[in-house]
Amino acid sequence: MNNQQISQDSLTINSDILNLDDEDNYMDNGYNDNPISNSPQTSSPQSDQILTDKSKEPLSAAMTQQHRNQSMANTAATVATVPVLKSIVNGTNVHANYVHRTGPVDSGKIRMLVNPNLIKIPSIMNGSINNNQVLPIENPAKSFDVIWKDIVYSVRQFNRATLKMESRNILNGLSGQISSNQVTAIMGPSGAGKSTFLEVLACRKNVGLTGCLNVRNINQIRIAYVPQNNCLMELLTVYETLTFACRLNYSTMPTVNYNRVEKLITEFGLSEIRDTKVARCSGGQQKRISIALELFSKPNLLILDEPTTGLDSSSCSLVVKIIRELVRNPKYPMAVLATIHQPSWSVFTEFDNVYIISHKGENLYLGPPQELLPLLEKINLPCDRYNSPPDYIIEIAAADYGSKPIELIQQEFQGPQLGDDELEQLMTMAETRVIRKTPLLKSTLILLNRHGIIFSRNMMIVFYRVIGIILLSVWLSVTFGNSIGESSGCPLKKLQLYHMPIDRLNTLFEEEVLSVMQNNCCLFFGLIVGLISGITTTVLGFPREMHTLMKEYNNGWYSCISFYVTKTIIDIPMQLAIPSIYTVYIYTSTGQPNQYFREAYLLLITIMVSFVAEGIGAAVSAIFMREPTTAAFAAGAVPMPMILFGGFLVKYSRMPFYMKWASWLSLMKYAYEAMITSMYGFDRCQYNYELFASRVNVSAIEKPTWAEYLPFMLTTLNPNGDQNPDESLTGMDEDEIAIRQLYTTAFDAVNGRNASKAFSYDVSIIFSYYNIDGDWVLYRSLIIMVIYLIIVKIITYFVILNKLKRG
Ligand SMILES: Nc1ncnc2c1ncn2[C@@H]1O[C@H](COP(=O)(O)OP(=O)(O)OP(=O)(O)O)[C@@H](O)[C@H]1O
Numbered sequence: 001m002n003n004q005q006i007s008q009d010s011l012t013i014n015s016d017i018l019n020l021d022d023e024d025n026y027m028d029n030g031y032n033d034n035p036i037s038n039s040p041q042t043s044s045p046q047s048d049q050i051l052t053d054k055s056k057e058p059l060s061a062a063m064t065q066q067h068r069n070q071s072m073a074n075t076a077a078t079v080a081t082v083p084v085l086k087s088i089v090n091g092t093n094v095h096a097n098y099v100h101r102t103g104p105v106d107s108g109k110i111r112m113l114v115n116p117n118l119i120k121i122p123s124i125m126n127g128s129i130n131n132n133q134v135l136p137i138e139n140p141a142k143s144f145d146v147i148w149k150d151i152v153y154s155v156r157q158f159n160r161a162t163l164k165m166e167s168r169n170i171l172n173g174l175s176g177q178i179s180s181n182q183v184t185a186i187m188g189p190s191g192a193g194k195s196t197f198l199e200v201l202a203c204r205k206n207v208g209l210t211g212c213l214n215v216r217n218i219n220q221i222r223i224a225y226v227p228q229n230n231c232l233m234e235l236l237t238v239y240e241t242l243t244f245a246c247r248l249n250y251s252t253m254p255t256v257n258y259n260r261v262e263k264l265i266t267e268f269g270l271s272e273i274r275d276t277k278v279a280r281c282s283g284g285q286q287k288r289i290s291i292a293l294e295l296f297s298k299p300n301l302l303i304l305d306e307p308t309t310g311l312d313s314s315s316c317s318l319v320v321k322i323i324r325e326l327v328r329n330p331k332y333p334m335a336v337l338a339t340i341h342q343p344s345w346s347v348f349t350e351f352d353n354v355y356i357i358s359h360k361g362e363n364l365y366l367g368p369p370q371e372l373l374p375l376l377e378k379i380n381l382p383c384d385r386y387n388s389p390p391d392y393i394i395e396i397a398a399a400d401y402g403s404k405p406i407e408l409i410q411q412e413f414q415g416p417q418l419g420d421d422e423l424e425q426l427m428t429m430a431e432t433r434v435i436r437k438t439p440l441l442k443s444t445l446i447l448l449n450r451h452g453i454i455f456s457r458n459m460m461i462v463f464y465r466v467i468g469i470i471l472l473s474v475w476l477s478v479t480f481g482n483s484i485g486e487s488s489g490c491p492l493k494k495l496q497l498y499h500m501p502i503d504r505l506n507t508l509f510e511e512e513v514l515s516v517m518q519n520n521c522c523l524f525f526g527l528i529v530g531l532i533s534g535i536t537t538t539v540l541g542f543p544r545e546m547h548t549l550m551k552e553y554n555n556g557w558y559s560c561i562s563f564y565v566t567k568t569i570i571d572i573p574m575q576l577a578i579p580s581i582y583t584v585y586i587y588t589s590t591g592q593p594n595q596y597f598r599e600a601y602l603l604l605i606t607i608m609v610s611f612v613a614e615g616i617g618a619a620v621s622a623i624f625m626r627e628p629t630t631a632a633f634a635a636g637a638v639p640m641p642m643i644l645f646g647g648f649l650v651k652y653s654r655m656p657f658y659m660k661w662a663s664w665l666s667l668m669k670y671a672y673e674a675m676i677t678s679m680y681g682f683d684r685c686q687y688n689y690e691l692f693a694s695r696v697n698v699s700a701i702e703k704p705t706w707a708e709y710l711p712f713m714l715t716t717l718n719p720n721g722d723q724n725p726d727e728s729l730t731g732m733d734e735d736e737i738a739i740r741q742l743y744t745t746a747f748d749a750v751n752g753r754n755a756s757k758a759f760s761y762d763v764s765i766i767f768s769y770y771n772i773d774g775d776w777v778l779y780r781s782l783i784i785m786v787i788y789l790i791i792v793k794i795i796t797y798f799v800i801l802n803k804l805k806r807g
Helices: 022-026 046-048 061-076 194-201 236-247 259-267 283-297 313-326 369-377 389-397 403-414 420-425 441-455 459-480 494-499 502-556 560-589 596-623 628-637 639-644 658-662 667-681 682-695 706-717 735-751 765-769 776-806
Strands: 085-086 094-095 112-116 145-159 163-181 181-188 209-216 223-226 302-306 336-338 351-359 365-369 413-416
Touching: 061 459, 094 389, 145 194, 145 389, 163 181, 163 194, 163 336, 163 351, 163 365, 181 313, 181 389, 194 209, 194 302, 194 336, 209 682, 236 259, 236 420, 236 441, 283 302, 283 313, 283 735, 302 313, 302 420, 302 682, 313 667, 351 369, 351 389, 365 369, 365 389, 365 403, 365 413, 369 403, 403 413, 413 494, 441 560, 459 560, 459 735, 494 639, 502 560, 502 596, 502 639, 502 667, 502 735, 502 765, 502 776, 560 596, 560 776, 596 628, 628 639, 639 667, 667 765, 667 776
Parallel strands: 112 413, 163 413, 181 336, 181 351, 223 302, 302 336
Antiparallel strands: 085 094, 145 163, 145 209, 351 365
């Protein structure tokens, strides 16, 4: 069903959606008309689940008295209801919960008067300020205000001209106020700072923010923020999406009332698509789902970033109608703020107020939409009859007609005239904001359930990854051959040496060394695949999840640790499957020793690399969650130094001393050392010797070591027994010189460092080459890798948490 099929008239949002029923009593409704009974100290035990910065502090006597006074004043302000204000332009019915007066324009200035009892917003009709009509708030006892004053938000940016970091103001002294039971549209040219302002109101921006953000008549405010991109789980059905939102929002309750889900599905016109996956829903339907989700948390302040962008006018009207209905609940006062682009006139006038921000991030206008045209006429900027008024005001705000019109409107409009003393007596938004404390285990189990369903529906990706790794393994084994793993790099036996022609010895030695190095390449390549694929797979998928996480975490659905544990657990099957497929296939198809413990160690090392890579990928994604291109670049760049300093390309002992620290930080160094030890240690040469002995059926073959072997080869090639072959080049033919030089190089390579250690036992040449002096290196490397993994996971957690908190 598409949006058009839903009759707007038939769509009614039952105000009961937001009613507090028995199940909801655990949530204080947040209003301080009776602050003592609402205070955390006297609430039910379940209300302890709700935390505010002040939750453990008694309300000060002065504050309590002030709230009482305000409450009484509110009651006194209840006057005859005039619920409908006729649009001055086209007669559209406009609900107005604000108070305004009619009268002559006296000083030529329109002031937004802020009074605890009456919300006074300038009303201009036919060129004169409307100072007499007083429209009461439907339920003044429960109404509340959100007030902001002199909001400046700045970011630090690098200025290429001056080559300096400079501060740039995005919001420039915004002031205003909104009240409960009102829908306010925020408009302004692109880049004016609308989304930034919404994030400020949603307490998602702290750094670089100055000014006051206060609330009145409410001591616990729940904020729900719906970002521009809906941040929905696309593989869940509409019903599942709402059900999980319901379960997560009521995770503190022993049971969950699913009637609420049914009610929302019906009232948001989602019945016919209840079993459709979110990915298949239209833009308008997704917007409605996004809004519906946030109602489970019973927000007092619902902030919607561009809820109508990309929708046709019919869907747009439908969404606006839904929003309007939400604030009609007399029992549950709620304020809604939404940014909106290019609304039609009919949609424009549906809002109680419009807040227009200029291109410089400054106040331009805050008031009823119907009063905008008279204001423009009054300052001789009438809207052309063929021009759309919303478009016209945006053009003015964008300075398309120069800065003069902006200045003229700004002179007419002033923000709330609230003194600093008065503001100081009000509680700040941050103080009153409710952050629910969610139970770790329960919300983790719900998230596991949700992500398990998503994982099971994502089998195509699983399939592609498995096929990809199988193809890579086949390709690799075919390229390296099926006997690459047979070479052990162990010293040749003296028996062979004595009875083998020199040129055959040369070939044998050369082949042995090359085979071992090739095998190392093959296995090291596997580690690189694990590292790079682990990072890139995470970086490609995680940023999307990060946006959803950011929305759900900041709206108080669950804690960061719940999400992180869930993500780690859900990723485990693939983290195990991919390295297992690769390692088992390569191990068996390239002729590695038929010893399962080596295969198990190799598998363990590859899996560890894969886990660490996933952690690094998640950290990179979190850091660059808003810059996918940078994230992709970082995903490619981060593994490079790890590989370079892994000891494979440049031996650790040959690195300049001032670069060795980089090697210590490289996971690949430990993975590579562990791999070498597991593959060539654990008596592999002993094993080969026995195998050799059994094959040739000789029991008394001496076991040479490299220490014996290489000098022996040199003396064999140099019949005079000269230990310094360079001096006896004369008389040798070119081949002999070449062979001798080869062995000399090999000897130098092996004998270069730690000779006494390296040759103290019977080991593969690769042990000597990399100065690995015992099987214990495997255990050391594995322990370091485990510590590495733990550190990466902890750092990743804090990177994500920091990102969530800073926005
Ligand atoms: N963290 C930041 N660092 C640097 N610049 C920023 C940052 N956040 C916002 N801006 C800049 O602030 C300005 C306002 O951005 P914002 O997204 O709030 O505008 P907007 O009015 O919502 O625009 P649009 O209607 O196009 O969505 C833009 O120029 C944007 O580039």
